[in-house]
Amino acid sequence: MSETRSLRILLVEDNPGDAKLVLHMLRDAPADLRIAPHHVESLGAALEALAAERFDAVLLDLSLPDSTGLDTVRRLVRASPTLPIVVLTGLDDSEVGLEAVQAGAQDYLVKGHGDGKQLCRTLLYAEYRKESQLTIERLSRRNDLILRSLGEGVIGCDAEGRITFLNPALKAMTGYGDANLLGRSPHDSFHPLAGGQASPILATIADGQVRDVVDIDIRHAQGRTVPAELIVTPMQEDGRIVGAVAAYHDVTDRQHAFDTLRHQLEFQQTVIDSLPLALFYLDRAGVLIGANTAFETLIGKGRSQLLGHPADEVLPPALAELVEALEQSSMAPVAVTLVDGQGRRRAGHVRFRQFNAPDRGPGGVVGILIENGGE
Numbered sequence: 001m002s003e004t005r006s007l008r009i010l011l012v013e014d015n016p017g018d019a020k021l022v023l024h025m026l027r028d029a030p031a032d033l034r035i036a037p038h039h040v041e042s043l044g045a046a047l048e049a050l051a052a053e054r055f056d057a058v059l060l061d062l063s064l065p066d067s068t069g070l071d072t073v074r075r076l077v078r079a080s081p082t083l084p085i086v087v088l089t090g091l092d093d094s095e096v097g098l099e100a101v102q103a104g105a106q107d108y109l110v111k112g113h114g115d116g117k118q119l120c121r122t123l124l125y126a127e128y129r130k131e132s133q134l135t136i137e138r139l140s141r142r143n144d145l146i147l148r149s150l151g152e153g154v155i156g157c158d159a160e161g162r163i164t165f166l167n168p169a170l171k172a173m174t175g176y177g178d179a180n181l182l183g184r185s186p187h188d189s190f191h192p193l194a195g196g197q198a199s200p201i202l203a204t205i206a207d208g209q210v211r212d213v214v215d216i217d218i219r220h221a222q223g224r225t226v227p228a229e230l231i232v233t234p235m236q237e238d239g240r241i242v243g244a245v246a247a248y249h250d251v252t253d254r255q256h257a258f259d260t261l262r263h264q265l266e267f268q269q270t271v272i273d274s275l276p277l278a279l280f281y282l283d284r285a286g287v288l289i290g291a292n293t294a295f296e297t298l299i300g301k302g303r304s305q306l307l308g309h310p311a312d313e314v315l316p317p318a319l320a321e322l323v324e325a326l327e328q329s330s331m332a333p334v335a336v337t338l339v340d341g342q343g344r345r346r347a348g349h350v351r352f353r354q355f356n357a358p359d360r361g362p363g364g365v366v367g368i369l370i371e372n373g374g375e
Contacts, residue, residue: 006034007123010055012076013088014041014064018111022059022088028116035120043067043075050080057084057123062100070103077104084130086122106130153228153248156235161185161202164243173228173250175221186246190218191230204232204244218248227255278369281355284362286311286323298369300341319350319367326352326365336369348372 009026013019019039026035038053040046043064049055058080062072076085087100087108097108106126109119153170155163163181171177174190186201187193200211211232218226228248235243272279273293281290288306296302299316306314311323316338333349340346348371357363 004032004034006036007056007120007127008054009035009037009123010046010049010058011037011039012041012043012046012058012064013039013061015061018061018088021112022119025114025116025119029120030117033120033124041065043072046076047079050083055083057086057127059086059088059123060105061088062096063090070099073100073103073105082130082134084123084126086126106133151249153250155181155186155246155248156243157186157201157205157246158243159205159241161187161199161205161244170248173220173226173248174218180221190220191216191248192219200230200232201244201246204234205241208234208236208241210234216248218250227251278371280306280315280367280369281364282311282323282367283364288314289364295369298340298346298371299338319369322350323367333370338369346371 011019011022011026013022019041023037023039026037029035038049038055040049041064043066046058046060058076060072060076062069064072067075073085073087076083085105087097087105088111089096089100089108090111100108106129107122109122151169153173154167155170156165158164162183162185166178166181174181176189181189185199187199193199200213203209204211211230213230213232216228216230218228220226228250230249231247233245233247234241235245269292275292276294277292278295278298279290279292280288280295283289287308287310289308291303291306296306299319301314312320315323318336318338322334322336333351335347335349337345337347348369351368351370353366353368355363355366
């Protein structure tokens, strides 16, 4: 047995005959629907009733003593924006009905047409459509809030790659507004493509693959360049790709941090290269991760030949054997004789020093070669 549903309906109708007919039709509701109508004869009375009571829907005549036409719908919508409205018209004029729907009503009925079941069905459908509309508006507001609060600059593109929306972060990142970007390709404004480079946005629209693009340059409206990364995601509707969403992440701060770190490392390497002692660095796996000019000169190999290679592959055999036999607990100087890059024998000793990783654990060792003399 189905559950009985109750609807409280506000009927706004000044014509006694029409009002009597509608009330009679409402009494012909299905058994599982209980209708509780409340009848008023003017818009002013309707607004007072809405302020005092809760209703599930409104049946609204457009010819009232204090309001006529579509403005009647608009005033009622402003007063109760969440309330479903069904307009009652005196003529079988679909144009008036459609205009009423555009003004905020959910549906329209011609007076004297249909029966009570049709009227009740229209009210239920109007309620459902209003709930759906409110849900869509709520989701739209939430999505808009999310887009506005994102730190990334976000654009939506249609199937042709033209921009259909953009968020405030994108405007701040590029210096362009809606008037400059909507309806245009991002590659015609802030995201230029290098010669022959394919558009990652059009590629995603074509194959539906998510793309993560690093090291792109955004061209700001004022002429400066903004380093960024890009993620492109396809937009789908009913299983079809209808566009793409592109999120641009400004990496200026990170780029500045990288540049600062690079300058620091270059400075440190310059200082180390100025030392007369031959230095090399090994990680915990015995792979060379650094060396200075004195060490490169001593063994006759450049930095590119050393870094990233295991010690036993690139170091002189006598030194490689010491590294292989090295115990971290024993850091005493060890005598060693090497053959340098010019074939000369060089005698000295090597001292190892352990260094820690950023997590305070063992990071590797530094080898310091101190020459006694040469032969």
